[in-house]
Amino acid sequence: MLNYGARELIQAGTLPLPMDEDIAELLRHATLGPVSFHPANAMIYAQGEAAGPLYYVEFGTVRVCQMAPDGRRQIAAFYSAGQVFGFEPDDVHLFYAESVDGAGIRSLRPKMQEGAAGEVLKVALRGLIAIQSHLMMTVRLGAAERLAVFLLDMMERQGSEDSVALQMQRTDIGDYLGLTFETVSRVFRVLKDGGLINLPTPDRVKVISKEGLERFCAV
Amino acid sequence: MLNYGARELIQAGTLPLPMDEDIAELLRHATLGPVSFHPANAMIYAQGEAAGPLYYVEFGTVRVCQMAPDGRRQIAAFYSAGQVFGFEPDDVHLFYAESVDGAGIRSLRPKMQEGAAGEVLKVALRGLIAIQSHLMMTVRLGAAERLAVFLLDMMERQGSEDSVALQMQRTDIGDYLGLTFETVSRVFRVLKDGGLINLPTPDRVKVISKEGLERFCAV
DNA sequence: CGACCAATTGAATTGATTCAAGGTCCGTGG
DNA sequence: CCACGGACCTTGAATCAATTCAATTGGTCG
Numbered sequence: 019m020l021n022y023g024a025r026e027l028i029q030a031g032t033l034p035l036p037m038d039e040d041i042a043e044l045l046r047h048a049t050l051g052p053v054s055f056h057p058a059n060a061m062i063y064a065q066g067e068a069a070g071p072l073y074y075v076e077f078g079t080v081r082v083c084q085m086a087p088d089g090r091r092q093i094a095a096f097y098s099a100g101q102v103f104g105f106e107p108d109d110v111h112l113f114y115a116e117s118v119d120g121a122g123i124r125s126l127r128p129k130m131q132e133g134a135a136g137e138v139l140k141v142a143l144r145g146l147i148a149i150q151s152h153l154m155m156t157v158r159l160g161a162a163e164r165l166a167v168f169l170l171d172m173m174e175r176q177g178s179e180d181s182v183a184l185q186m187q188r189t190d191i192g193d194y195l196g197l198t199f200e201t202v203s204r205v206f207r208v209l210k211d212g213g214l215i216n217l218p219t220p221d222r223v224k225v226i227s228k229e230g231l232e233r234f235c236a237v
Numbered sequence: 238m239l240n241y242g243a244r245e246l247i248q249a250g251t252l253p254l255p256m257d258e259d260i261a262e263l264l265r266h267a268t269l270g271p272v273s274f275h276p277a278n279a280m281i282y283a284q285g286e287a288a289g290p291l292y293y294v295e296f297g298t299v300r301v302c303q304m305a306p307d308g309r310r311q312i313a314a315f316y317s318a319g320q321v322f323g324f325e326p327d328d329v330h331l332f333y334a335e336s337v338d339g340a341g342i343r344s345l346r347p348k349m350q351e352g353a354a355g356e357v358l359k360v361a362l363r364g365l366i367a368i369q370s371h372l373m374m375t376v377r378l379g380a381a382e383r384l385a386v387f388l389l390d391m392m393e394r395q396g397s398e399d400s401v402a403l404q405m406q407r408t409d410i411g412d413y414l415g416l417t418f419e420t421v422s423r424v425f426r427v428l429k430d431g432g433l434i435n436l437p438t439p440d441r442v443k444v445i446s447k448e449g450l451e452r453f454c455a456v
Numbered sequence: 457c458g459a460c461c462a463a464t465t466g467a468a469t470t471g472a473t474t475c476a477a478g479g480t481c482c483g484t485g486g
Numbered sequence: 487c488c489a490c491g492g493a494c495c496t497t498g499a500a501t502c503a504a505t506t507c508a509a510t511t512g513g514t515c516g
Contacts, residue, residue, distance in 0.1 A: 090377050107366045139358065146365050147326045153372035157415045158309050161504070188463065196376040201504060203464055220463060220512090380472070407495065417473060422496055439480090439495060457516105464511070472503085479496070486489080 040140050041074075041102055044126075047134035050074060051125035056117035063104070065114040071125040072104040072138075078121025079185040082113050083193070093194040094149050096186065098175065102126060105142040119185045156196050159235065164195040165205045166234035169215070169223060182223040259359050260293075260321055263345075266353035269293060270344035275336035282323070284333040290344040291323040291357075297340025298404040301332050302412065312413040313368045315405065317394065321345060324361040338404045375415050378454065383414040384424045385453035388434070388442060401442040 053076050056062055062073065065085060073080075080097045094113060097103045104126075106112055117123075128134035155167055168191065172182040184191070188199035195202070206223075209215045214231055216224040225231065272295050275281055281292065284304060292299075299316045313332060316322045323345075325331055336342075347353035374386055387410065391401040403410070407418035414421070425442075428434045433450055435443040444450065 084373065086377055092373060092377055094373070107362060143326065143362070143365075146362075146369065150365060150369050150372065153369065153376060154303065154311060154313070157372060157375050158305055158311055198505060199463080200465085200506085204504090207464080406493095418495080419474085419497085420472060423472090426496075459516085460514085462511105462513085464509100466507105466509080468505105468507080470503100470505070472501105474501070475499090477496100477498080479494100481494085482492090484490085484492105486487105 038100070040137065040144070041100065044102065044128070044134070044137040044141055045074070047132050047137055048072075048126050048128045051127075053122045053124055056121050056123055058117060058120050060117045062115040062117060062123060063111055065111055067111050067114075069104070069106050069109055069111050071127045072102055073115070074124045074126045075099050075101050075103070076122035076124055079118040080115055080121050080123070081118050081186070081190060081194075082115045084113050091193045092196070093190060095145070095152070096190075096194065098185070102141055103145070105138075105145055107146075118190060155235070161195075161197055161201050161205050162208060163234045164197065165191075165202065165209065166214075166231040168195060169225065170228070170231055170235070172223075173225065173228070179228070180225050182225065184221045184223060187221075257319070259356065259363070260319065263321065263347065263353070263356040263360050264293070266351050266356055267291075267345050267347045270346075272341045272343050275340050275342060277336060277339050279336045281334040281336060281342060282330055284330055286330050286333075288323070288325050288328055288330050290346045291321055292334070293343045293345045294318050294320050294322070295341035295343055298337040299334055299340050299342070300337050300405070300409060300413075301334045303332050310412045311415070312409060314364070314371070315409075315413065317404070321360055322364070324357075324364050326365075337409060374454075380414075380416055380420050380424050381427060382453045383416065384410075384421065384428065385433075385450040387414060388444065389447070389450055389454070391442075392444065392447070398447070399444050401444065403440045403442060406440075 051071075056078075062080065063070070075097050077099050080103060081093050082095050082097065082103055083091050083093045085091050095103070096118065103115060128138050156164060159167065169182055172184075173179065176182060186194075188202045191197075192199040192202045197205075206215070206217060209231075210217055212230070214225070214227045216226060218224055270290075275297075281299065282289070294316050296318050299322060300312050301314050301316065301322055302310050302312045304310050314322070315337070322334060347357050375383060378386065388401055391403075392398065395401060405413075407421045410416075411418040411421045416424075425434070425436060428450075429436055431449070433444070433446045435445060437443055
């Protein structure tokens, strides 16, 4: 369901994929602010703050996270150029957003009088589903499987068949996958020793066997 | 946000709470089928099957799950009397639903021509958010914390201040919390030895210190 | 060159799982 | 009525995966 109104537009995916058509449609019914630059690790909005506009990523990468009272951080999603974030189901932000690597962000205010509500909902729902299926895979998979899924998603997002640029550091990957950064590092080594990937530099992954990665995560 | 249209009606909660107003409104714009009885463990709809109507729980408990190819099962949510389930973001069921303990179910077909789409979306979104925040807590909490959160949620759902009736067995609780049934059993013992709960019977939990349980899961 | 930050690696520890018995409750049939 | 069988729950011991703690390496920028 949801085939009652929002239908076929929603597709599960582990990472929020760029969904050009819907976003384009959303942009058409919205006023975009100017590009503001957020240096690495700068906060975009805070947990607990009143939810305001949406945000459109012009360049760079953004992480949307939740902080537990014990200090542990869970990253719900990464957003990169062309994607929209800032949806939250409440008037107050339950999550906070930060620039990962220096990002250009525009505020995006849907023109409600033009009936943009439907467009907003579509994009919002897709985002929710993406986060949900990411969490679903996270709870049941082991460390190596999680990283394999992550790499395959990144390849798809970046439109590459054999390499991934990691815009975020190990700690971010860990908090996204529910692992420590040491475990992420160790798993990279396991995949490398297994001949599935290469790490020419810490922030670039050369995928040698996509099939090998896929074999891990048969979901 | 989603404060564009679906707003304040959506509230995060770990378990889908009965949301009388919204559900009542949804029922008003829908045709309800007769009550059909599903004995314990009977399937209500299958994974992969075309998504059809929604379902309203008259009595009993229902579990909505996903099966991984390796045979591991993840329960996304439990639904009990007065709740609606069967929402899925696709034309095809990504999840399957079963009766837990013998449940009476009515099919529920929204009357789209009467503009029921909005009502459906509200209820659907709340369900998604509930599942999401449940998964969010699952990934980062330890076994005892997960069970504490679960018990507190059950208390709230059942409107009790000091006891919980467990309609489901240990395996179900385990698959819901991402634990094995042995671990669930062991954690019950730990909580009991810690003086936080009592287990007069395996399916009834007497909560001695709600504060003690809450101290665990400060989220 | 030195300082700093990220990443890697190792060793010990923890937490949950797996495998393997028992124990309890309940319904059925002798 | 009691014995038996089966389903579920509990408990224990060994194992395994990931974390924690502790260096060490590598790269980058003053």
